Amino acid sequence: MPDKKTIRVAAAVIKDNDRVFATARGYGGYKGWWEFPGGKIEIGETPQETLVREIREELAADIIVHELIRTIEYDYPEFHLSMDCFWAEMINREFILKEAEEARWLAKEELDSVKWLPADLELIDLIRGSLDKTIDCGD
Numbered sequence: 001m002p003d004k005k006t007i008r009v010a011a012a013v014i015k016d017n018d019r020v021f022a023t024a025r026g027y028g029g030y031k032g033w034w035e036f037p038g039g040k041i042e043i044g045e046t047p048q049e050t051l052v053r054e055i056r057e058e059l060a061a062d063i064i065v066h067e068l069i070r071t072i073e074y075d076y077p078e079f080h081l082s083m084d085c086f087w088a089e090m091i092n093r094e095f096i097l098k099e100a101e102e103a104r105w106l107a108k109e110e111l112d113s114v115k116w117l118p119a120d121l122e123l124i125d126l127i128r129g130s131l132d133k134t135i136d137c138g139d
């Protein structure tokens with residue numbers, strides 16, 4: 001059996017006080033499933049640069065990318081996903097959904113109210129615990 005193709009992506013866990021921002025996919029086999037916004041890392045691009053570009057493309061918003069939370073390695077049936085997940089913040093809270101079908105700011109107690117993509121789900125317990133404390137955003 002040949003090895004699966006690895007897709008490298010970056011995801012932004014955008015935090016605002018005690019809530020995080022999530023979007024529901026508007027296309028593909030996982031349409032309607034929730035995820036942290038981001039996208040594929042292009043050749044010559046850092047994960048942080050990817051996030052700034054992708055958030056502009058998908059949400060018409062600007063973000064500040066902070067520290068790496070962790071890298072998730074997840075095997076989907078069709079491919080292997082390597083996802084660098086970073087804390088981030090929106091410069092202003094205005095956005096336009098260009099690809100997602102819905103977006104929400106979720107408090108800790110609301111994190112289980114949406115159907116997460118399997119790879120993103122691996123972050124939820126870590127995020128739930130982090131929302132209880134102040135995150136150093138590097139200021």
